[in-house]
Amino acid sequence: MGRIVAKVTVANPVDKSKSRTFDALVDTGASMLTLPTNWKKDLGDLAETRIAKVEFADQNIREIEICGPVSIQIEGFQKIFSEVAFLEMNTSDGMYEPLIGYIPLEQSGILVDMLGHRLKAAKYLDLK
Template sequence: MVLPTAWKERLGELDSRVELKTATQSTVVGEICGPVQIQIEGFRPIYNEVLFLVPTRARQRNACGYIVLEQAQIAVDMVGHRLIYE
């Protein structure tokens, strides 16, 4: 799960800094915090790590990846544009 660095004070201590390659092959630095409780409204909470990135573009968004969705037993309904319990 990727969140903006402005949110990291809410979650406590950072575990480590990591270098990551983006889809455009540029390198960015992120900070990992965890495990933290992650709960998507209406679904059960899970515990996982969170990656904090400094936004590089004004339109950069938070990202919830496949592993978080799978751990919370959530599936994406592409036709109905919604999350459903598996």
């Protein structure tokens, strides 16, 4: 199974000069756009929505900070306004691996083509 990586731009909707563009791993098992806590300062003042406990694939449970709203642009797809999760990420090489979860994918009208290893525009939003 291959990896799907997409270019993402996240910005503060009040101060558009506060933004960050990066590559993120598409992870349909994750729910939210998840960024390293170290990047939060790049987005300026964001309302802290809440602290949430999350369970990871290895059954490890940790607290994360969920903030928003932020504007999220995934490649050339529809820009949305949503929340972002900030997580303490450990890295040995200085490179972080942000995750794009299923909520921003669905909100942006994006389908994941697992055979073609790419993102595609959905014809319709799924309200079922």
